[in-house]
Amino acid sequence: MANSVGAWIWSALLLFAFIASASSDESVAEETPSAVLTLDASNFSETIAKHPFLVVEFYAPWCGHCKKLEPEYEKAASILSKHDPPIVLAKVNANEEINKDLASTHGVRGFPTLKILRNEGKNIQDYKGPRDADGIVEYLKKQVGPASAEIKSSEDAVNFIDEKKVFIVGVFPEYSGEEFDNFTKLAEKLRSDYDFGHTSDAKLLPRGDTAVKGPVVRLFKPFDELFVDFQDFHLDALEGSIEVASIPVVTIFDKEPSNHPYVIKFFNNQNAKVLLFIHFSEQYFDSFKSKYLEVAENYKGKKMSFLLGDIKASEGAFQYFGLVESQVPLIILQENDGKKYLKPNLEPDQIATWLREYVDGSLTPFIKSEPIPELNDEPVKVVVANSLRDVVFNSGKNVLLEFYAPWCGHCKKLAPILDEVAVSLHDDADVIIAKMDATANDVPSEFQVQGYPTLYFSSAAGKLLQYEGGRTVDDFIDFIKKNKDSVVETIQSDPIKDEL
Ligand SMILES: *[C@@H]1O[C@H](CO)[C@@H](O)[C@H](O)[C@H]1NC(C)=O
Ligand SMILES: *[C@@H]1O[C@H](CO)[C@@H](O)[C@H](O)[C@H]1NC(C)=O
Secondary structure (H helix, E strand, O other): OHHHHHHHHHHHHHHHHHHHHOOOOOOOOOOOOOOOOEEEEOOOOHHHOOOOEEEEEEOHHHHHHHHHHHHHHHHHHHHHHOOOOOEEEEEEEEHHHHHHHHHHHHHOOOOOOOEEEOOOEEEEEEEOOOHHHHHHHHHHHHOEEEEEEEEEHHHHHHHOOOOOEOOOOOOEOOOOOOOHHHHHHHHHHHOOOEEEEEOHHHHHHHOOOOOOOOEEEEEEEEOOOEEEEEOOOOOOHHHHHHHOOOOEEEEEOOOOOHHHHHHHHHHHHOEEEEEEEEOOOOOOOOHHHHHHHHHHHHOOOEEEEEEEEEHHHHHHHHHHHHHHHHHOOEEEEEEOOEEEEEOOOOOHHHHHHHHHHHHHHOOOOOOOOOOOOOOOOOOOEEEOHHHHHHHHHHOOOEEEEEOOOOOHHHHHHHHHHHHHHHHOOOOOOOOEEEEEEOOOOOOOOOOOOOOOOOOEOOOOOOOOEEOOOOOOOHHHHHHHHHHHHOHHHHHHHHHHHHOO
């Protein structure tokens, strides 16, 4: 569950990032044969056997992001076909029945998914580069070379170390020994996430330090303390240090694409997440930022991650949390199980106090809910997050509850059917037919809502079932009659009887 919460938000936020990074250059001529190989289950293995380095895009014909990627991918494939050694780009239509196994063995869960296959597919990594043609070319050129580039001169250092990205350099008196081997292994493993280099001469590095002889790993980053050194060469320890050091104390979320990789990292980590949303263009920006940084520093290592978001880039997040602009400046904290806390109309001086109250357990969780309707006289009753417990669990009634989304076609088809069910059962005072807009209300954790419509039945005695039967009026009525508890009976039932 925790992960699906993260993934949701993540895609909402990144929708924007993707649109911003995909350029609109569609200059690939229609007639030229495609530089991208089309593969399917019949020739996948033989093709990867032929190419030591192959990039595969798993796509679906109906996927909008795939369509946006297509001209960029094509252009990149054409440029990279002339590269030495050749870099081959391929695609698989994962929507086709024969390719579904292929997609699932490659862990494809959304579209497009891009994988880098090396060594006949024995080494597979996620493609984590940009999605515009130039970005794809640049990223893949680095991926096909050695995992760690040797820095032999100050020019190398300047060329390799991108000041806007994390860059990890190993300093070794000589390129051998266990430390060097471990560094190289880790560079292979993490090469699609970070850029790596190694040198025997620390003074070639930016902010170079002649005293450093190594073995040492120095991580350069475009934020916070700008570089960190590590000397523990155990693989897990080194990987852990790199992960921690490459997340900023405060992740900035705005329209600047170079910040987006950190936003992805922020949402993928397992900490509780604190998000402060303000207008970056307002006068108050500096005082919020400095107070927030100070607080975040104090919570370092305490399983909390901090993000500062510009309201201009945060439409997706606002929709997801059910927030409105008049609440800005606002701070929201989300735990891994989805529990949330909110303080709207915040002042910089209140950040530290609010978090202390959270840690002390004195805050009340925030639940996204539409207002409880004053009039609820349609056959199908409207339930919102704040009335769900009263209507479903505490009413002592048998409730059929539909979770729907306003845009969902199957839900629209179902609406008149549920109306009819409700009208037919109108005279049965023990039964309620209800619906909740699951996009505007938080769904309690008792329910698993992964698609729309999702239907649950809660009996008067408190038995909760997911409804998976047919969708005709008779199907629903039969199910309800079979599963409902008589309200009178439940009142009479007592522990002694239950034991018999
Ligand atoms: C793989 O097979 C498909 C259809 O069977 C074909 O369209 C495609 O061109 C083949 N690809 C290669 C690289 O042979
Ligand atoms: C290299 O990593 C392995 C696995 O973590 C570890 O056993 C070994 O001690 C490491 N070598 C050094 C010099 O830290």
